[in-house]
Amino acid sequence: MTSGRSLGFYLLLAPVLLWLALLVIIPHVDLALVSLRERVGVGQYALSPANYLTFLNEPLYLVTFARTAVMSILATIITLIIGFPVAYYIAKMARGKLQPILFVLCLVPFWVSELVRTFGWMILLRETGIISSLLQWLGLVSGPVELLYNDAAIMIGLVYTSMLFMVVPLVTTLSSLDDSLIEAGYDLGGSSASVFREIIVPHAMPGIVSGCIVVFMLSLGNYLTPIMLGGKDSLWFTELIYSQFIVRFNWELGAAFGFMLLFLSTAIVWTALKLSGQSLEKTMG
Amino acid sequence: METPDLSCIDLTKRFGDAVAVDNVSFEVPAGSFFSILGPSGCGKTTIMRMIAGFLEPTSGDIQIKGQSVLNVPPNKRPVNMVFQHLALFPMMNIADNIGYGLRRQGLGKLEIEKKVDEALDRIGLPGIGKRQVNELSGGQKQRVAIARCMVLEPDVLLLDEPLGALDLKLREQMKIELKSLQHAFDTTFVYITHDQSEALVMSDSIAVMNAGQFEQVAGPEDLYYRPETAFVAGFVGDANIVKGQVVRSSGHDVELRTEYGTHIKGVSKTRDMAAGRAAEIFVRPEAIRLAKSADEVAELDNFLSGKVEQTLFNGAASRVLVKADTSGETIEVGLPQSGRFDGIRPGQEVHFGWSDKQSNVFETGGL
Amino acid sequence: MISLSMLKTTTAAAVLSLAATQIASAETLRLLTWGGYAPEEVIELFEKETGHTVEVTKSNNEEMIAKLRATRGGGFDLAQPSQDRIAGPQAEFGIYKPIDLSKIDDSLFISSMLEATKGNTTVDGEVYGVPHVWGTSGLVLDTEAAASVKDYVDLCSDDVKGKVSYRLKRPTLIGFAYSMGLDPFAAYGDEAAYKEIMEKVEAKLIECKGNVKAYWGGGDELMNLIRSGEVVASMAWDTGGWKLNGEMPNVTFVAPESGSLGWIDTFVLPAKGKADDAAYAWINFVMRPEIAAKITNVAGNFTASKGGDAGVSEELKAKYQKSYPAADVDNIKWYPPVPAGLEVIEGGVLDRVKAAN
16 A cells, blocks of 8 residues: 555656756756866866856956846846736736736737747837837937847847736736735725835735746846847847857856856845845745 | 714715615714624625725715715725724734834834734733734734724724624624723724624614615614514514515504414504505514413413424524414424423424514505 | 760769669658758759658758757758868767768769868868858948948948948958958967967957947848848848849949958768768759759859759849959958867957957
8 A cells, every 4th residue: 555655656756856857957967067177188178167267267257247137137127117017907906808818918929939029129129110210200309210239128128028927926916915905004094105015015025026036037048139139239148158059169168157157146036035035935835 | 962973974876877875874973883784785885985985985975073084085084994804914913013004194113012012902912912913813813903993093993794704602702892892992883794693782773774775773672673674674683474464453553364364463663554455574483472371372462372393492592383273384483491391392282472562564565 | 084974973873863762761861951052842852853851950050060069960960061160070079970972973063162172071081071052251232332341341431330230250250350461261270370360350340349230140130231221331141142132233242352251061961860871862962953053043152063053043143243253253262171279269259349348
């Protein structure tokens, strides 16, 4: 009886373990080993921390990482600021059929590939694009304006791409907020601001935290949007990894970059959780 | 006369074509416990939400201490509300919950602490300020929810079926506690409920509401013994309801023949009912005297004999179902727990009767 | 001589088609190639004739090598990297297998090109690549708006400020080096000298950055930039210029004064390829003059097929001749194999240019 149950238990567990082992652990271990190799000759490698030292000693790489992190944090904050009212409207104010319709509208951009979405933004923002033409037609500007190829364009692209991942957890937590708590807040003399600050935000905190983590990670790991919308100065960290792996054939340095990205982004998320007094368990539980 | 704490004048609320509250007027004197009793969907919650300010009346006025509050937003009204599920803030501890409204008023930290401690003492839960909401029992939460409102010293406290979520035993206990809290705080309570026992036990005055209108506003005893409408008679307390026709009527006294042929004497609110009119007779089970011999009930206005069909034991509210010999109708009769009727069994012959003052007769219209 | 070679051709073709259709069972050829190199029409003809089926994966030089490196030469049966990208990766990663030249019908190839490719792709005495499509990169210009641009360095002149685009890839570094009067190919063997050249190019590119509207990444992106008029001068492939010329008469490919850069895309066999027979059959099939002409008409580039230009549309030939007067053809700089290690130098330069303000 006991052995039968434990067999069933392990059978059920097997897919998860296999998935973890084959798709998460083994590739990471392999990548870690690659990152610790240094090329000493044609087809010859030695164990060495050289790749990590390269990362730490080359200001270009550190600066690029810092830039990517700061931009991603900014994108996360903007997404939160835009996403919160949207989520609040969907969860609390939209009635009847409007709710699922609005939800689907948030989902629509994901029916096309990221590439197409990004091209869409390029069509809108480019010098000969729709917005520029519209502004000229309205007489607001005298000549064509270039809205593409700068950091603002990257920001628009990142926020647009991430919106759903912020709105979904927020809608989930906000729908679980009992309306009577909000009413009680007003009833006891609270203003909209204090109800928002003391009741809505604390309740939505798990959604805010998980939304922010997902959006931050997605932005940090985004490749297409910064490359296509970004200007000639807009170096993104994933672009460095891509070029090390694909263009330079330098897998060793690329793997080291990958691990630095993993460590540093984990550190940033951890710090942010500590600063906001949240924990991952609270968020997930 | 002193200005009432709360008065509603011709209050009406429509949702589209549906009328939720239909031209309701009432006054609640200062310091009284006023209940609105009615089945779900009768519009009582709508009235309460209009008073609290969450809904705008379609027409009519709401005055608190003589001042109209129609244009006052909920957070500025001198009214507080205890919600159905209490709506304690789970993200704050007990002290912060109670202090929430005081913080909004901009009181100093020390003053808030003092007031919170006082409030906790008043509700008999000193020293629980640091606890979290989910660490409290149902009854404790109840008291905290009231304290949270009472620290703000509102003119009127609204309570929206706050006992609904409690189990029976606790509910009985809380009824008494609520009443004494009201005395202690000396504040006007407006309580809405669908539970007649809650309303009867606690209230100074009860409004029975049905389909958007008040059927009767009266004290508990009047409501129970002298219902003005068939709805009140049926909704408040238990009653044997018998259909019949008016045989003769003089002043408030009426004699009817039931559909089974029995003649019953009663009183009606309407004078001189026309003979032949259809009517309903409401007789409370506990108003019927049960006897072992016919002599004991012979002097009563109505008396019958019959066979016990069934006994329904329910402690103090125990009943027997008796099938009348002459007509065959089944009547529910209160079973006194004095010991005299111990061992009463189905099939046993019994006699029973009641005074005409105990049969309330209401016209049902038609002939 | 002619009759002998023809006889050889016929025999070889007969033997091959016999091998393909009768001896070997039908195979699936997993082809890793560039867009346009395997048109639908050609695949259909090939499948009908040989019974093999063809699965095409479109890619570029870097990704082809990265893919093959990741699988240590598996997953594909035939790949088409440029000839300068074969010897280095082979020495480093061993991702290809030698070509059995006896299975290749060399009479189908322009022999000078075949010999040059063989020479460039030889590692340890084994040949790893045979040529397929060749072309050049140079300047694609709006000849009216960017009349002053004659060479790569002219992209940095004030006349075209803000209306220039090029890639941040190695061809740009090489092209700029030549137009600055340097000779990067000569320095291939000397890392220090090459580094010095690259440092000069880096300085020039950083200085030039203000002129650049955007660094283009894909062909479609560049096409859109030029079509919209946002860019009037760019560094690009010849075919892109010819294609745009069809839509916008002002725009065409211009060979820079310092010379175009010539590339040859090849056929190589991945080390773990499974359908070698189908791969050889495909090579010999697409090198037939009439098939090669079909590919040229689609891809826009000429092939190493002997007589393959005969079937090419007159329009394309005219564009080619306009862009390449005889002298310019002699001036084409063919990429020599890239020695390992240079890419690291170039990579640093490209990163710094991108990051510079």
